[in-house]
Amino acid sequence: MLESRRSRPPRAEAAVPDRPTPDHPLALELLVHGVAGAAPGELLGDPRTVRVTGDSTAAVFRRTEDADAEAHPERYAGRPVPEAYCWSRLTSGNGARALWLLLLPFMVANLAHWARPATPPADPAPRAVRTYGVLVRILALSLTVLLIAAACEVALDLFAWQCAGSRTCTGSRSRLGFLAPGGGWWAQPGRRLALGALVPAALTGLLWFLSNRTWSAYESQPPPAGSADPDAASDTAPALGRPGFWYGRRIVARLRAAHTAAGLLTVAVAVAVPTARYDRRAGAPALEALGWTIQALLAAGAVTVAWVVCRRGRSEVRADHRLDRAAATLLPGAALALLAAVLLHACWSRPGWASTGRLPGDFAFGLLMLGQGCCVLALAAVARSLHRRAPDPSAALHGLGGPAVAMLGCALGGVMSGGVAQRVADWLDGGATPGMAGTPLPGPPVLLSWQAAVLPPMLLVLALLAVCFAVRGARSRARLAAAVAAEYPGEAPDGARSRRIAGARTAAALTDSAPWFVAAVSGITLVLGAGALAGAWLSGQVPGEAARGTQPLLEGAARAAQDAGSWLIGLGIAVFVTWGRRAYRDPSARRTIGILWDVGTFWPRAAHPFAPPCYAERAVPDLTWRMAGWTGRTGGRLVISGHSQGSVLAAAAVWQLPPPARRRVALLTYGSPLGRLYGRWFPAYFGPGPLAALHQEVDCWRNLWRATDPIGGPALPGAGQDVDRGPLADPIAYGRSSRHPLPAPILGHSDYQADPAFAAERDALLARLDAAARGDVPPQRAPVSKERAGPAGPGGPPGTAG
Secondary structure (H helix, E strand, O other): OOOOOOOOOHHHHHHOOOOOOOOOOOEEEEEEOOOOOOOHHHHHOOOOEEEEEEOOOOEEEEEHHHOOHHHOHHHHOOOOEEEEEEOOHHHHOOHHHHHHHHHHHHHHHHHHHHOOOOOOOOOOOHHHHHHHHHHHHHHHHHHHHHHHHHHHHHHHHHHHHHHOOOHHHHHOOHHHHHHOOOOOHHHOHHHHHHHHOHHHHHHHHHHHHHHHHHHHHOOOOOOOOOOOOHHHOOOOOOHHHOOOOOOOHHHHHHHHHHHHHHHHHHHHHHHHHHHHHHHHHHOOHHHHHHHHHHHHHHHHHHHHHHHHHHHOOOEOOOOOOOOOHHHHHHHHHHHHHHHHHHHHHHOOOOOOOOOOOOOOOOOHHHHHHHHHHHHHHHHHHHHHHHHHHOOOOOOHHHHOHHHHHHHHHHHHHHHHHHHHHHHHHHHHHOOOOOOOOOOOOOOOOHHHHHHHHOHHHHHHHHHHHHHHHHHHHHHHHHHHHHHHHHHOOOOOOOHHHHHHHHHHHHHHHHHHHHHHHHHHHHHHHHHHHHHHHHHHHHHOOOHHHHOOOOOHHHHHHHHHHHHHHHHHHHHHHHHHHHHHHHHHHOHHHHHHHHHHHHHHOOOOOOOOOOOOOOOHHHHHHHHHHHHHHHHHHHOOEEEEEEEOHHHHHHHHHHHHOOHHHHOOEEEEEEOOOHHHHHHHHOHHHHOHHHHHHHHHHOOEEEEEEEOOOOOOOOOOHHHOOOOEEEEEOOOOOOOOOOOOOOOOOOOOOOOHHHOHHHHHHHHHHHHHHHHHHHOOOOOOOOOOOHHHHOOOOOOOOOOEOO
């Protein structure tokens, strides 16, 4: 995070004076790229670049000829010194990051925390905000339990219990012969379960290790001292301006300990339940008493984990350097010790024990699914209540964006975990269908087969929705094409050209329909998931068996849905693994995956500690340090220029600046999702209120956007022309002319610097900063009226985000 002296070139280190001469005030343009990143030479328009500050992960670059610009400000009269902040390696730097694909459900659940509705400053509703945060954290915890339970299903139930207990299964797999009945010390079911438990326990340890390593690199880096004004960090101030917003060290450490303990306790329960059940049936008093003691300790551990998860949210008013060491160290250690005791108890000799049927406890998947559905419904009720306090027409799904995202996270977790179990069961069964009559093994829990069976109808409904959107888009394209030529006076109409331009605008407008598509997916998932749960519990059989003997059409449809769903899940997992493997080896494919993380991992890990790390906890302090340090040393003017996701980082960094530095900084955003995407999906943090507050606090802010851009849009429509300029003409020219002899391209989301408006707005911002410094104009804009700006900030009690 801090500027690295070892990585900085000596020339740049020595070239920075204390302050340029007052006759030649220096101006700096700090470029911040968007998703997928760009090389420094590409950003600066010169292949010869030098690293000014930073390391191999994220750094600031300049052209070689500009490295000593502070020593010669007279060379840059009338133009700024360009430099680029490159942060793409934070999300796509090495092959190991391709493994983050496995953490996708955790990332989506973490996004649900930040998608809560805004609340008015007069009624921040602290209890509702806290309830929302608690519900999201409980959902996130259930996803961890679901993942470990799926690993237990594969390792303990399918392998150690079913396959190892069947001579038919072990006979074709010689490596499992030592687990077969009569095969030796490991042949007893309890000992096989203890051996299989090492797999999910190791998975839990791997998740802890990855989270701890990224926690040390991201959350444990303190923010710059005095970067933001602590006095402004109140319940009415935008949350992103609070000093502790980008410092999640304490909450991530607590949640990591709780989720690690939950994973270990899940493994312990999977072993302890069947062991205790056999001891009760066998009439072994000593072992039975020990089993009851262990189960009581497991219940106490589960209550403790739930208490740690629910007790405390994020603290943002101050950078909280404390750690809850009792929870962070004792809780995982106690869970590990309890797991070891369970495994020792299971290894006790029980000669009469034989494994038949499915492993007891498969109802846990149904309880998890039911609990997740209830949590999502409760979350929707709380979100709707918060939205009614401060209705925001631009908020996604009328305030229900967070619950919809949470439902998607649960669906992804269920498909990925259940899909792995289905594929392993198919492999162990050979050519048979798991759960059907005559199969050599009982297969995975019935619920997983029902989940697979609802996948084909869900995809069919989504395909129909996609067709509806396509038809609607075609009609919109035809309407737009008729009016495109009129926007270019003096040009002869060209039908093909007009259709291409209209098609680009129509495709870009589909982004505005994304919330309803997400709502459809979430709603269908909730309804079909409830049907799958009811079918599994009422019938106790897989769909193909439950429909046997009914109408031939119904029986055939149930069997086809079960088989097709199983194969679709298998295909999806194969594509998923192939994509991750390719990304591990191919930097270009890894860069594509990095785009997904650029958007999904902007937010701190407030709900799930095993989610991919938040790169903004490194990037935002980097930018804050650079802007505050450079303006403080030189007294110069600075315009931070952010494209796409870079504009979100730029705005977040400007929020963190102290007022003296902020008065010397202008903000130029283009192709920005601040209002169009972030304002809709995260209204408490980027809604009209927080962005209006940013407009008041920043001396100068301009935003450029195009109608052909699927990502960028107006940042603050309520501010009139004070902030937004657009839509810019795209393409620049309709047809050929002496000025444009070749067809002008449709740029969409890219190459905003090619538009003349970019240089004009940048120069106007620098001129305004210069005039403000000389006292010719007021340093601040006039306050935006409350009617026009909307709510002044996110709700919630001081220093907490739920």
